[in-house]
Amino acid sequence: MKGNIIWQSVIDVLRKRFFLLLLLFLAIVFSMALQLTPAFLIRRIIDQHFVTGQLAGVWSLAALYLLVTSGSNVVEFSKVAFTTLIGQSILMDLRSKMAKRLTELPIDYFLSTPTGDIMSRLTTDVDAIHNLFSAGIINVFTNLFKIGGLLVSLYIMAPQLIWLEIVVIPIVYFASNFFRKRIFVFQKTVRLRISAIYTFIQEWISGIRTVKAYSAEKIGKKKFHGLLLDLLNTINKISTYDSWFPCVMQILRACVIVTALWVCAPNGTALSLGLTVGTLAAVIDLIGKLFSPIEALATEFQTIQQSMAGIARVQDFFKENVEVRIFKDQRSDDSGIVIENLKFAYGNTPVLNNISLHIEKGEKAVFIGRSGAGKTTLLNLVSGIYAPLEGSIRVCGVDPFALPPEQRRRLIGIVPQMPQIFDGTIAENITLRDRTISQALVEEAAKVVGIHDLITQMPNAYETIIGEGAVGLSSGEIQLLSIARAIAANPKVLLLDEPTSGMDTQTESRIFAAIRATSEGRTIFSISHRLSGMIDADVIHIVAQNGIVESGSPEQLAKQNGWYAMYSRIDNAGWDLR
Known part of the structure; x- marks a missing residue:
């Protein structure tokens, strides 16, 4: 997307919610008018009634004063409601755009970016932006509007005080700017500190078994305490500036009020304006109200600066290069897997060079090599996760990288080394919420891999909820569930990424049996670091x-004294090729 994605969201929402925006503008105007009216009523009550002793009509004016004040509160409530609706709409639109962008990013982004950092950008950073539009900007605009109205009202009542207003405004501006710049730096640091905390929590929870096995709780606690301390120190620096700013404003407010009182009231000097008591009371009331929106602006600076830090991080997220895929509707055939002159590299590091091979339909091909040799990269290329740097890959006659999502699962099934279990039912973990896969296909896949009986013994069978950690299932059962997921859509090709790595002999036998059962009539592309x-x-x-x-x-390879023979001797000796 071109331009500033956040402002695009704002413009899109305001176009759709123009009537609501109009109501908000009217609420701001009426709110300002209703807040200015009491000062003029005070002047009239004092000068025309209290000073002259004519009390007739005072109660009517007092009732009008009460009505105006009550109306001001009602309008203020409406303004907050309209602002919240607009802010929530902007938040919804922005999060939708971020979710869409997340699906467009290449896998390299997820491999190189900590999960906690991604979570922070999608949650706390977006929430900070939401605060900007649901309170920050609207309140700033409202308060500036109020300040303008109050200055005009003060000029009408005491035009001679214009010099005081001209002096006060730049002082308030430079004082605010001094605090704003310093708060912004620390607010951005806060975002980074929170991101680091999220990353630590995600890593800690995902690796909790290792933590418990090595009794590393104290080490984690110490590191977490350090991260919290860094965050606290940064927040304390922000709080210092936040605490000083209202004090500065209050002192400035008191000085202005004292100056106005001395100048406006009769004081026996040439500088005295000699205003009436009613006008003097109204001026003091307006000056008090003038500083309220200025102080509110100061309070909003924290929200605005926090939001600006969030905006910067969200903008960085949208600057990430998207994965360019041109999906083509392709018709598959029975040609198996054909790789021609394949080259691939991670940045400037070559991984695969000039690979050509043909795996026939129904053939079972195994790729063996040490960790880092490029086996998994080759599997990712065949599955369509990566695009070749040079050369071509055809799976049953189609380019896997350009394969539309709705066709991919019908052609290629993948069994990863570390299967992922999602929060949901067993059936949903097999279908991945693909509604085109019927319950009959789900049960058939489970029967083929030999896990159907286990599922039916569970409290709600296929509707049993299993959490993200798959509590209650062994590693072998989780892998069997993963195999059932891979074959549920009846793909022509099955890709196996060391599906028995780290398993005991008995569990490995169960997985082998399940894979043999699923291999019938399918082309198998399997990788392993050991011959066994x-x-x-x-x-x-x-x-x-x-x-x-x-x-x-x-x-054939067993008769040659080559790589296979060497790996066979290493495997028989019980050594690990990894």
Whole structure:
């Protein structure tokens, strides 16, 4: 998106909510008028009634004063309600745009950006922006409008005091600017501190098993305390400026009122304006009201500065490069997986170079190599997560990177090394809320992998809620659920990313049995760092030195004194290739 995305949201909402904006503007105007009227009523009551002793009509004016004050409160309530509605609409529009942008970012962004930082941008930073539009900007505009009206009213009552107003306004401005600049720096630091706390909490919770296993609670507590202390110190610096600012304003207010009293009241000097008692009371009332919106502006500075820091971070989020994908409606065939002259690199670091191979339909191919050899990268390229730097990949005749989302799952099923369980029912974890996958297909997939009986023994069978951590399920059962998810849409190709890594022999046997059951009639692309992780391979490809250094059937490779033979000796010795 071009331009400032936040202001685009504001403009879009204001266009849709123009009538509400008009009501808000009228509420601001009426609020100002109703707040100015009491001063003129006070002058009339004192000069025309109390000073002259003519009390007739005083009660009517007092009732009018009460009515105006009550009306001012009603209008103020309406202003707050209209402001809140507009602010919530802007918040909704902005969050929708951020959610859309999140789906457009490449996987590299999620791998290189801490989860806590992403969460902070989508929550606290957006909330800060919401405060800007639901209170900050509107209140600033309202208070500036009030200040203008009060200055005009003061000029009408005592035009000779215009010099005092001209002197006061720049003093208030420079004092506010002094505090604003310093608060802004610290508010941005607060956003970074909060992001660091979110990142720590996310890492701590996701790794809680490791924390408990190594009794690292005290270490985590110490680190968390340090992060909180950094945040507290920064907030204390902001609080120092926030505390001093109202004091400065109060002192300035008192000085202005004393000066106005001395000049306006009869004092026996040439500077005396000799105003009437009623006018003097009205002037003091207006001066008191003049400083109220100025003080309110000072209070809003914290909200505005916090919001500006949030705006900067959200703008940085929208500056991230999106993933450019041109989806094409493609028709698949039975050609298997064809890779030609494939090259890929992470930045300036080459990972795969000049790879060409053909996996026939129904063939089971296993890619073996050490960690970092490029096996997982190759699998990600075949699945369409990455696009090749050079060369081409065709899965059943189609480009996986350009495959539309609604077609991807029908062609490619993926079983990751570390399966993700989402908060929801078992059925939802298999379908991933894909409504095109029926309950019959869900149960069929569970039966194929051998987990149907376990599910039916649960309290609500397939409607049993399992949390994000899949409490109550073993690692093997979670992997079986992941395999059922992969085959639920009956894909032609199955990609396996070391599905038995770190499992015991018994669990590994269950996973092997499930994979064998799901392999019938499907092309299998599997990766492993050890030969014992192979599953009925028709062909083996050894990945090393940024490419494939050896290929062939297990029988052919066993007769050669090459990479496969070396890996076989290492595997038989019980060593780990990782």
